[in-house]
Amino acid sequence: MLYSYEKDVKEMGINKKIIQESVSNILVALGENPLREGLIDTPKRVANMYEEVFLGIQYTNDDIVSMFNKCFEEEQDIFLTNGIVWINDIECFSFCEHHMSLIYDMHITIGYKPLHKVIGISKIARIADMVCKRLQIQERIASDILEILGKITESNDIFIKIEGKHGCMTSRGIQKTHATTCTILTSGIFQHNPLSFNTKESGLV
Numbered sequence: 001m002l003y004s005y006e007k008d009v010k011e012m013g014i015n016k017k018i019i020q021e022s023v024s025n026i027l028v029a030l031g032e033n034p035l036r037e038g039l040i041d042t043p044k045r046v047a048n049m050y051e052e053v054f055l056g057i058q059y060t061n062d063d064i065v066s067m068f069n070k071c072f073e074e075e076q077d078i079f080l081t082n083g084i085v086w087i088n089d090i091e092c093f094s095f096c097e098h099h100m101s102l103i104y105d106m107h108i109t110i111g112y113k114p115l116h117k118v119i120g121i122s123k124i125a126r127i128a129d130m131v132c133k134r135l136q137i138q139e140r141i142a143s144d145i146l147e148i149l150g151k152i153t154e155s156n157d158i159f160i161k162i163e164g165k166h167g168c169m170t171s172r173g174i175q176k177t178h179a180t181t182c183t184i185l186t187s188g189i190f191q192h193n194p195l196s197f198n199t200k201e202s203g204l205v
């Protein structure tokens with residue numbers, strides 16, 4: 001059975017029944033018997049897994065802004081005029097939207113210069129996690145984080161570096177198993193020379 005985005009899914013969010021039916025159909029299309037012992041519960045397991053790993057599809061970037069908008073405002077704090085917050089190597093995974101294959105061994109580095117408030121640092125990691133729980137491309141993971149962090153902190157100075165391995169490149173097609181893709185997105189003060197923040201010598205990465 002064919003389902004449509006407009007009619008069946010748009011208002012309902014993740015529909016595990018459709019996922020189960022579809023995975024069962026894929027198993028048949030692959031030449032498998034979906035009723036054999038090892039596969040009998042596979043469609044259900046995949047539906048449960050998708051519900052977890054694609055949770056972020058349920059939320060817009062503005063929803064995520066509201067979800068993690070926990071800031072501390074300290075007007076006199078010298079940190080707010082001179083400080084930079086920098087978190088190295090937040091471990092994440094995601095799925096590429098072109099093949100639905102895993103983007104893994106991801107390390108996300110996020111820095112920002114507070115304007116007049118600071119966000120709880122665990123919230124930064126939660127924002128990265130949530131935007132990764134979508135069908136993504138690495139470039140958009142960065143722009144989603146930049147948009148959300150910018151709206152919460154009102155900072156115009158943000159640095160985001162993402163390194164990751166793409167299953168669609170390492171385990172199929174060109175099969176470059178060690179290739180790591182690195183993307184950098186910056187705004188404000190970090191735009192002048194973003195690669196200077198990209199080395200161990202900078203003391204930041």
Ligand SMILES: [Zn+2]
Pocket residue numbers: 096097098099100101166168169
């Ligand atoms: Zn891909």
